[in-house]
Amino acid sequence: xxxxxxTKLIDLVKELVNRLLxxxxxQQNPKNPNFEASLRYAVRILSSRLTPSIAPDAAAIAESIKxxxxxxxxxxxxxxxxxxxxKFSAKTGTGSVNNKWAVVYLLKIISDDRKSSKNAVxxxxxxxxxxxxxxxxxxxxxxxxxxxxxxxxxRNNGVLMVSKDPENLREIAFKxxxxxxxxxxxVSEEVIVRDVLYCCQGIDGxxxxxxxxxxxxxxxxxxxxPRATRIMVRKLxxxxxxxxxxxxxxxxxxxxxxxxxxxxxxQAFCAALQDxxxxxxxxxxxLEAQAMNPIPLxxxxxxxxxYLSLRRLSVWFAEPMVKMRLMAVLVDKCRVLRxxxxxxxxxxxxxxxxxxxxxxxxxxxxxxxxxLFEMVRSWVLEGELEDIFAEFFVVGQxxxxxxxxREGYRLHSGMLPSFISQSLAQRILRTGKSINFLRVCCxxxxxxxxxxxxxxxxxxxxxxxxxxxxxxxxxxxLVIEAAKRIDKHLLDVIYKRxxxxxxxxxxxxYLLLGQGDFVQYLMDIxxxxxxxxxxxxxxxxxxxxxxxxxxSSNAQYDDPDILDRLRVKLMPHGTxxxxxxxxxxxxxxxxxxxxxxxxxxxxxxxxxxxxxWKLRRVEHALIGAWKTMKPNCITSHLFTxxxxxxxxxxxxxLRRCQVLWDEMNHFVTNLQYYIMFEVLEVSWSNFSNxxxxxxxxxxxxxxxxxxxxxxxxxxxxxxRSQSLYKSLFLLFDLILQFRSHADRLYEGIFELQSRTMxxxxxSRDKSKSRRQTKDKSSEPGSWLSDGRxxxxxxxxxxxxxxxxxxDAIAKEYKSLLEGFLAQLPVQQHVDLxxxxxxxxxxxxxxxxxxxx
Amino acid sequence: MDxxxxxxxxxxxxxxxxxxxxxxxxxxxxxLSVLIALCDLDLNPEALAAVxxxxxxxxxxxxxxxxxxx
Numbered sequence: 001x002x003x004x005x006x007t008k009l010i011d012l013v014k015e016l017v018n019r020l021l022x023x024x025x026x027q028q029n030p031k032n033p034n035f036e037a038s039l040r041y042a043v044r045i046l047s048s049r050l051t052p053s054i055a056p057d058a059a060a061i062a063e064s065i066k067x068x069x070x071x072x073x074x075x076x077x078x079x080x081x082x083x084x085x086x087k088f089s090a091k092t093g094t095g096s097v098n099n100k101w102a103v104v105y106l107l108k109i110i111s112d113d114r115k116s117s118k119n120a121v122x123x124x125x126x127x128x129x130x131x132x133x134x135x136x137x138x139x140x141x142x143x144x145x146x147x148x149x150x151x152x153x154x155r156n157n158g159v160l161m162v163s164k165d166p167e168n169l170r171e172i173a174f175k176x177x178x179x180x181x182x183x184x185x186x187v188s189e190e191v192i193v194r195d196v197l198y199c200c201q202g203i204d205g206x207x208x209x210x211x212x213x214x215x216x217x218x219x220x221x222x223x224x225x226p227r228a229t230r231i232m233v234r235k236l237x238x239x240x241x242x243x244x245x246x247x248x249x250x251x252x253x254x255x256x257x258x259x260x261x262x263x264x265x266x267q268a269f270c271a272a273l274q275d276x277x278x279x280x281x282x283x284x285x286x287l288e289a290q291a292m293n294p295i296p297l298x299x300x301x302x303x304x305x306x307y308l309s310l311r312r313l314s315v316w317f318a319e320p321m322v323k324m325r326l327m328a329v330l331v332d333k334c335r336v337l338r339x340x341x342x343x344x345x346x347x348x349x350x351x352x353x354x355x356x357x358x359x360x361x362x363x364x365x366x367x368x369x370x371x372l373f374e375m376v377r378s379w380v381l382e383g384e385l386e387d388i389f390a391e392f393f394v395v396g397q398x399x400x401x402x403x404x405x406r407e408g409y410r411l412h413s414g415m416l417p418s419f420i421s422q423s424l425a426q427r428i429l430r431t432g433k434s435i436n437f438l439r440v441c442c443x444x445x446x447x448x449x450x451x452x453x454x455x456x457x458x459x460x461x462x463x464x465x466x467x468x469x470x471x472x473x474x475x476x477x478l479v480i481e482a483a484k485r486i487d488k489h490l491l492d493v494i495y496k497r498x499x500x501x502x503x504x505x506x507x508x509x510y511l512l513l514g515q516g517d518f519v520q521y522l523m524d525i526x527x528x529x530x531x532x533x534x535x536x537x538x539x540x541x542x543x544x545x546x547x548x549x550x551x552s553s554n555a556q557y558d559d560p561d562i563l564d565r566l567r568v569k570l571m572p573h574g575t576x577x578x579x580x581x582x583x584x585x586x587x588x589x590x591x592x593x594x595x596x597x598x599x600x601x602x603x604x605x606x607x608x609x610x611x612x613w614k615l616r617r618v619e620h621a622l623i624g625a626w627k628t629m630k631p632n633c634i635t636s637h638l639f640t641x642x643x644x645x646x647x648x649x650x651x652x653x654l655r656r657c658q659v660l661w662d663e664m665n666h667f668v669t670n671l672q673y674y675i676m677f678e679v680l681e682v683s684w685s686n687f688s689n690x691x692x693x694x695x696x697x698x699x700x701x702x703x704x705x706x707x708x709x710x711x712x713x714x715x716x717x718x719x720r721s722q723s724l725y726k727s728l729f730l731l732f733d734l735i736l737q738f739r740s741h742a743d744r745l746y747e748g749i750f751e752l753q754s755r756t757m758x759x760x761x762x763s764r765d766k767s768k769s770r771r772q773t774k775d776k777s778s779e780p781g782s783w784l785s786d787g788r789x790x791x792x793x794x795x796x797x798x799x800x801x802x803x804x805x806x807d808a809i810a811k812e813y814k815s816l817l818e819g820f821l822a823q824l825p826v827q828q829h830v831d832l833x834x835x836x837x838x839x840x841x842x843x844x845x846x847x848x849x850x851x852x
Numbered sequence: 853m854d855x856x857x858x859x860x861x862x863x864x865x866x867x868x869x870x871x872x873x874x875x876x877x878x879x880x881x882x883x884l885s886v887l888i889a890l891c892d893l894d895l896n897p898e899a900l901a902a903v904x905x906x907x908x909x910x911x912x913x914x915x916x917x918x919x920x921x922x
Contacts, residue, residue: 005893008893009890009893009895012886012889012890012893013890015886016883016886016887016890016903016904017903017907019880019882019883019886020883020903020904020907020908021907038907041906041907042903042906042907045899045902045903045906046895046896046899046900046903048899065875069874077874080870080874081871081874081875084867084870084871084874085871087867088864088867088868088871091860091863091864091867097861097864097868097888097891097892098892099891099892099894102891102894102895102897103868103887103888103891103897104871105897105898106887106891106897106900106901107868107871107872107875107877108875109897109898109901110872110875110877110878110879110901110904110905111872111875111876111877113901113904113905114876114877114878114905115876
């Protein structure tokens with residue numbers, strides 16, 4: 001400052017003091033003795049504060065004034081003020097005010113001071129007015145000790161008057177503190193605050209920079225600040241570190257998006273994160289704007305810092321910090337996750353007691369889950385799998401039509417978010433599957449109506465994007481409505497259009513031999529053919545025979561569509577197999593019913609058919625044997641002509657044969673009764689009931705499966721009754737063997753009889769007979785008879801042989817049957833007990849073997 | 853001082869006075885002009901404000917006196 005300025009300054013100060021003193025009414029006189037003192041005082045004040053405490057920024061001060069006016073409700077004043085200020089700051093050039101910000105700042109401080117002093121005056125009736133109460137200021141020596149004065153103030157008024165502290169002890173102390181702070185801090189707090197704000201946007205500040213070695217933002221070591229500040233900066237800048245992380249993830253995902261499959265859920269997550277970041281940016285912007293405004297203080301200590309201190313900042317940052325931490329955690333968790341798994345992982349974090357966290361997570365999840373819910377919606381209502389990034393918990397596979405239902409779609413448990421329960425997921429899966437099944441296999445369009453109807457029934461929540469996280473109830477009701485209707489429609493189509501029930505019945509009648517007359521005819525017709533070796537049989541011929549069996553039985557009145565599907569099937573055969581071993585009937589279930597009658601199901605049907613067919617064949621054989629065995633004139637006639645010994649032998653052989661037949665017949669009849677009535681009919685009746693109540697295709701499949709399983713188990717075809725099944729087949733073979741023996745026996749008897757006739761004839765007409773026997777004798781093994789004696793001898797021998805063979809068969813049969821009966825009670829299945837009961841009704845067998 | 857500069861100075865003073873009135877500082881025009889001149893001399897506005905406050909608030913001159921250092 002040069003000399004001229006100095007004098008000018010003194011003059012101006014004098015003038016100012018003069019003016020100010022002149023304002024007071026008592027101070028008219030410039031010669032006032034107080035003038036000198038006041039002037040000195042003013043100079044002292046002016047020289048004590050050489051630099052302003054805030055950065056020179058006229059616009060910020062004006063803004064702060066304007067805002068205050070506005071908050072005081074003087075908005076018109078605020079407008080006028082800003083208008084004036086614009087004009088004022090526009091004045092440049094000579095004559096205008098150079099130090100504009102100082103002027104504005106000055107006005108502001110004066111205004112503030114005046115306001116606070118006014119308040120003080122207003123409350124002067126409450127507060128003691130030090131100036132008027134006459135104590136201790138007129139005689140300065142008395143009160144030179146500030147402490148005493150203060151104590152006096154305490155004593156007198158009970159109120160500590162800080163502002164009136166006569167020696168400005170507090171103010172002096174405060175100034176000292178400020179000086180200490182200034183000495184300690186190389187950089188002022190507001191600079192650091194600004195840097196921290198920068199860091200929180202991921203930008204390096206002037207003093208606070210990102211340090212890769214400690215992985216965080218730190219105050220430069222070269223800057224001299226107290227340790228506390230350093231720690232605080234470090235803490236505040238955690239937000240910046242978190243922000244970098246989140247921001248990095250978002251931009252990384254966005255960059256990856258076109259090239260790699262981030263997935264729609266991932267994109268939604270990024271979008272939600274970005275929205276949250278936007279909120280955060282807003283906050284930072286506000287903070288930055290506020291940073292320049294001084295704190296409105298009541299105290300007149302002019303060193304009111306800027307509004308934002310590090311401490312205030314830490315309060316401001318508390319909430320964003322929590323959010324940002326959550327986001328960072330999510331970002332870490334979700335880096336490798338996609339789709340439903342990502343939503344599930346976020347959902348796990350939403351289970352939080354803190355309301356703030358919970359709300360935040362819910363908001364985020366709503367966004368994240370919206371693509372998922374959209375997928376569910378279109379899957380359930382339209383059967384569309386809009387899932388190009390494989391994020392949905394339903395996964396589709398390209399399969400053939402018949403395995404579409406079973407293998408076409410499955411749940412991907414990894415993608416199933418935990419807020420969708422397993423049962424709901426199953427239902428969702430099935431509903432969409434039903435739609436696809438209807439569309440692909442059943443060639444049906446009616447499901448669209450059902451879907452629209454269910455959408456209407458579930459309410460307005462089904463519009464596109466209408467479902468959201470947290471509305472699991474709405475989702476559930478939509479799925480339930482849709483599932484109910486679609487399933488019903490599907491079953492309708494299966495029952496009515498594709499006549500599932502009729503086909504089941506047809507299978508039962510033809511494959512399970514329920515249609516008795518048809519089976520009888522078939523057995524009669526194909527019997528001779530099937531006795532041939534398997535490799536000589538033509539399936540075309542058998543098909544023709546099947547056709548004629550159908551035409552000659554009641555089956556001809558059946559639906560031609562069903563009869564068309566019935567075919568002959570020859571199993572692969574080995575050497576030595578007879579036709580009986582390879583023959584079976586097949587039923588051609590076409591799309592869509594092949595979903596129900598799959599190959600494995602049909603294989604089981606065939607197995608059952610083979611068993612029943614064998615049983616029938618045995619029964620048929622026994623009946624055939626009976627036809628020859630039944631007492632008739634031929635046999636009775638024979639008796640009369642025979643010698644006594646041979647006659648007895650014949651009788652005993654015949655009797656043995658009859659008894660054995662009876663025993664076998666008892667077994668076969670009861671077994672057949674058991675299979676036909678207690679197994680097939682009962683299972684069928686259960687199946688029919690379950691078909692009625694079945695709500696969806698899975699139920700139907702399960703019912704059908706159960707039906708087959710129960711037949712399988714009860715007819716000894718199951719795994720557990722393998723040994724029983726084997727011994728049963730041995731029994732069957734033995735019975736067939738018996739049949740051939742019986743046939744031979746009766747053949748022999750008939751021949752014997754014819755010989756007897758012949759010999760009786762020959763006795764009458766010997767010459768003729770002799771010539772005939774001569775011819776016969778040339779044949780080896782024939783019933784050569786030269787006379788009655790030889791004949792009798794031959795007959796006795798034959799009968800003895802037969803009796804022995806029958807004995808052997810009977811013995812083997814007995815042991816086999818005993819083995820079978822012994823095994824029967826060991827079986828798990830309760831129904832087999834009834835079979836045993838039936839076979840052993842008179843307790844004949846159990847008495848034979850008392851140990852059982 | 854040329855008339856242009858004088859006019860500009862007067863207008864600036866007018867504007868400042870207006871603002872001062874809005875802010876209810878209670879300063880008259882003359883005092884304000886003195887203060888602006890002082891500001892232009894790079895005096896600390898905070899100190900100036902303190903002077904204004906100290907000198908004006910005391911209704912009786914004597915009240916400021918004891919605060920003067922001995």
